[in-house]
Amino acid sequence: MIEVSGLTKEYKIALRKPGLTGAIQALFKREHQIKQAVQDVSFSIRKGEMVGYLGANGAGKSTTIKMLSGILTPTSGKVEVNGIVPYQNREQNAKGIGAVFGQRTQLFWDIPVRESYDLLRHIYEVPEDDYRESLALFTEVLDLGPLLSIPVRQLSLGQKMRCELAAAFLHRPAVVYLDEPTIGLDVAVKQKIRTFIKEMNKREETTVILTTHDMGDIEELCKRIIIIDEGKVLYDGDLQQIKERFGQKRVVHFELENKAGFAVPASLRDRVEIVPKADGEAEASNTVSLSFSSRDLSAADVIQAVLSVHSVRDLTIADPKIETIVKEIYERGV
Amino acid sequence: MIRYSQLYWQFFKKHLKVMMEYRLDFFIGVMSVVLIQFTSIFFVKVVFDQIEDLNGWGFYEVLFIYGVATMGRSIHHIFFDNLWTIGWQYIRPGNFDRLLIRPINPLFHLIADRVQQDGFGQLVIGGLLMAAAMPHLGVEWGPVNLLILLVLIVSSGAIFVAVNLFFATLSFWIVDSLPITFAAFNLSDFARYPLNIYHKGIRWLLTWLIPYGFTAFYPAAAFIEHSGYRELGMITPLIAVISCWLAYRFWKVGLRAFNSTGS
Secondary structure, eight states: OEEEEEEEEEEEEEEOOSHHHHHHHHHHOOEEEEEEEEEEEEEEEOTTOEEEEEOSTTSSHHHHHHHHTTSSOOSEEEEEETTBOTTTSHHHHHHTEEEEETTBOOSOSSSBHHHHHHHHHHHHTOOHHHHHHHHHHHHHHHTOGGGTTSBGGGSOHHHHHHHHHHHHHTTOOSEEEEESTTTTOOHHHHHHHHHHHHHHHHHHOOEEEEEOSOHHHHHHHOSEEEEEETTEEEEEEEHHHHHHHHTTEEEEEEEESOOTTOOOOGGGTTTEEEOOOOTTSOTTSSEEEEEEETTTOOHHHHHHHHHHHSOEEEEEEEOOOHHHHHHHHHHHOO | OHHHHHHHHHHHHHHHHHHHHTHHHHHHHHHHHHHHHHHHHHHHHHHHHHOSOBTTBOHHHHHHHHHHHHHHHHHHHHHSGGGGGIIIIIITTTTHHHHHTSSSOHHHHHHHTOOOTTHHHHHHHHHHHHHHHGGGSOOOOOHHHHHHHHHHHHHHHHHHHHHHHHHHHTHHHHSOOHHHHHHHHHGGGGGGSOGGGSOHHHHHIIIIISOGGGGTHHHHHTTOGGGSOHHHHHTHHHHHHHHHHHHHHHHHHHHHHHHHHOO
16 A cells, blocks of 8 residues: 655755854855655555554654645655655646644634535535535544534634644545544543544554554554654554563652752662663653663562652653654664 | 545535624625725835826726726635744644645645635725726726636636745745745735836846746736737746746645654
């Protein structure tokens, strides 16, 4: 269904020196730097597959999806979707794909949702009967009934996302690209959206490529994942396998009375790691995060050991995040 | 072509519904444009109260030029207004991607995305001006002349669209070309007066470089016996076709550049 080989995308970025002098210099002479957003990416996806396309922010996920959907032309390499080269035959390709791009709406801002769908029906030339059937199904699964008469701009994020999703599937595309479809949504809406995607995949054998930062999305929808980092494919294969290998990674966050003098308790030494602070997090805050593998330690062991040495005000246990897994793979290899 | 006209009608119906839903908005928008236009016409009137004629051009002749300009503008204003917004509404926030994943021409989609209700105010004013000026020109307004007038007005609208499309296309490289587009558009104010009152350089610029002269002065002059520009006025449709073709070619180049850089 989707064949990608040696796909590469380079951006030219103008380098600027800081300050006003830099800005003025840039007017006359600009230095450029080539940034490789996507480097030599190859994969092949069968009809009906649902694939998680994962990576940290800026890893090249969106750039890849834009090349697959015909918005961007690759610097080199080849893409074929359903036998069509998307960036050469953009309109032809567009007939067979659907897309949800994060929080950017695909709908028409000022008019009621139903009217938006009606316009899309004309744009995609969907036969009247198919359209009515799809709309009835979507209304049921995504619970759109009360939303159809409201203009898009008056919808909440969760409501809008449900409407977006229906819009992406309205013309029964063979391939759907979902770029962070559950970002910022509550659990109930997430669940509805996942159910809907699964249902469409089952009924229509829709091929789905999904990017997300939500492990729940992936676990429920995808058997296969592709992980990219800095534009390169790090892993392409079974989700189960990767989870067995890296998924045992747990993190416990401690909020201490006093961080000064914190040391990893002797009993845990070499078995836990202190997680470095994320950018922007105050260095002075009294929190410490410890990561460990649930294969050699239980969360209870770690908590107990820390509690016996330090006075702890609060603690939370975090699920393994895709970012942590990606980082693991990046540092240690698959 | 038939498909696109049908599709445009679908878009247009939606816009019409929105307009009817916000009737007060519609009314205010139309009225504000009418007011703005009236002030500039009032200015012309004041000038002509002081002088007999402007370089050989009488009051009703200048009014006629004004009328043609306003009609041409209204076509552009009502149907093609979205060209203004391509930079800040589409390219900068990334909404242009939405147009590119649709199985239709992105320029068509961009244009169909908006119908500017305020433009109807221009249309009304333009109509009134024409009605006021036409009986005083000494022209027999038979069906042939009316048809020619209609063709020339549509051509005038097309030239406005072409010039705006050209400058709006720059947005593909510099993200938002609105200031440049705006500056260029303001040149069209010159073309609402007889061009032969200006310096040769300006006249040449407005005739052959940015052909705003063909949006009002030349097509109006086609009907005025002593203008000396009757022939030039009649090539307005040709100029319109060439301008649109050039602007569309340029748009294609811009689109390709956008395609391979992205944002």
